[in-house]
Amino acid sequence: MESLVAWVKVTRKKQLSVLEVDADRSPGVVEELGVTTIPSIVLVKDSRIVGRLEGRVTGRQIDELIEPHVAA
Numbered sequence: 001m002e003s004l005v006a007w008v009k010v011t012r013k014k015q016l017s018v019l020e021v022d023a024d025r026s027p028g029v030v031e032e033l034g035v036t037t038i039p040s041i042v043l044v045k046d047s048r049i050v051g052r053l054e055g056r057v058t059g060r061q062i063d064e065l066i067e068p069h070v071a072a
Contacts, residue, residue, distance in 0.1 A: 001039045004059055008066070015070040045069050 009018045023030045023038055033042045037054035043065055044050065051065045 001056060004057070004062060005041075007059060008062055012066065012070065016066070041065065043069060 005018060005020060008016075012018070021029050021033075023035065033040075033044075033049065034052075035042065035054075039055070041053040041057065041062065042049055043052065050069055053061055053065055
């Protein structure tokens, strides 16, 4: 999934910020975001969780998660 995250960073860099969190090094962040499965993608907008994907996902799934929340 690292390559998909890198792809999102490049293709969406003007629309959003991508932060990667190491679950072992930041257990408090993992708990705060309610992450129970690794890997996970948590979409946060205006300090609220607005979506999430858990486990292995495709680029299409990531796009479908992000698209409704970014300006064109």
